[in-house]
Amino acid sequence: MRVLKALIPVIALAGVFFADYASAQSFPSKPVKIIVPFTAGGLADALARGIAQELGREWPQPVVVENKPGANTIIAAEATAKAPADGYTLLMANDPTLSSNQYLYSKLPYDPVKDFIPVINVAETLQLLVAGPAFSGKTLADVIAVAKAKPGEVSYGTYGAGSKAHIDTEAFARQAGIKLLHVPYKGVADVVPALLGSQIQIAIAGVPPVLPLVQSGQLRAIAIASPKRSAVLPNVPTFTEAGLKDFNASAWFGLVAPAGTPRAIVEKIAADVSKIIVRPEFQKKYISGVGLELLNQGPGQFAEFLQKDRAAYAVHIKNINVKLD
Known part of the structure; x- marks a missing residue:
């Protein structure tokens, strides 16, 4: 039993x-x-x-x-x-x-x-830091240097408070020891025109929405937030290569x-x-x-x-x- x-x-x-x-x-x-x-x-x-x-x-x-x-x-x-x-x-x-x-x-x-x-x-x-024509710098060091010289004046766009882009950009700013100006929009479709129109200076965005604009030279790719470079953007350095160790976002x-x-x-x-x-x-x-x-x-x-x-x-x-x- x-x-x-x-x-x-x-x-x-x-x-x-x-x-x-x-x-x-x-x-x-x-x-x-x-x-x-x-x-x-x-x-x-x-x-x-x-x-x-x-x-x-x-x-x-x-x-x-x-x-x-x-x-x-x-x-x-x-x-x-x-x-x-x-x-x-x-x-x-x-x-x-x-x-x-x-x-x-x-x-x-x-x-x-x-x-x-x-x-x-x-x-x-993968998340990519891009700059529009309103920002003259070309490297991650340029972004950090300008932001340190002018705290809270370098503007970045996102698709809203609490969005992936907002969280990632503030994490980047915190790690780099800088203060940036957050400009929230309704969506990614609004951030890209704002960059192109010089309403904001930089943004962290997923690769697909900005890839054609980077490839055409309308936006400048500063760094990619991954352990290795992207196959579709092989010339863009990782954040680690650009001087900010182990900053990854996807x-x-x-x-x-x-x-x-x-x-x-x-x-x-x-x-x-x-x-x-x-x-x-x-x-x-x-x-x-x-x-x-x-x-x-x-x-x-x-x-x-x-x-x-x-x-x-x-x-x-x-x-x-x-x-x-």
Whole structure:
């Protein structure tokens, strides 16, 4: 009898395992939805649609993309968190969704740690310090020297208080020992014209939105916030090479599912997406070809990545002392 009682938990676990395995084998048996927390046409949307299209070819069911923009990705995150935990609803999450929002808002309608399970971290966009015609300097040393000579006068643009650009630029200023003038805009689409029109002097932005303007000479690339140079901008030094050691910043895009989604289904989705995003033709069209960097981190690696990302945001947001509510 004691042996039988001892075996009950083992039998129960085995039952769960085989049930999950069976569900994964038949997955998907109906259409799958990827929720994107941004409007159509942006980087995250294009990436999600590329993955959806290729998965639809691999799977017996279609994969559709639903845009739910607004509230710094909160609307989309809440909708995903409340969806059934069956693998049929995924979220193309990024930094605010799972890392920074919890420090920017006193209360969220979802728990960024407990309400989601990481599936696959797809790609990241490296952050680039660029200067417009209003700033005559050409190097990182020039930016720092001018800012030290004129504290609070060198202006930088972002897409709002608490945004990725705001957090990264203030982290840079803090590390460099300088004070800059923050000029917030509604979005990246407003920051670039402000740079070109000399309304602001510098900005930290993701590589893709500014790449064509850097390549055409309309904006000057000062330094890239990564451990190594970008393949699409090989002549632009890293911050470390330019004199500011170990300043790194990037924005990531990854798929997550509601917490409780069977592990076998999570593993299947991750494996199938991984096969797609490593294909050269996919990378050329949706990743390296537009200035993104491939991550391809499965559930375990993605979970470890998120722990470090959240810890870094906790420090940076505390330092700039900003709240969005």
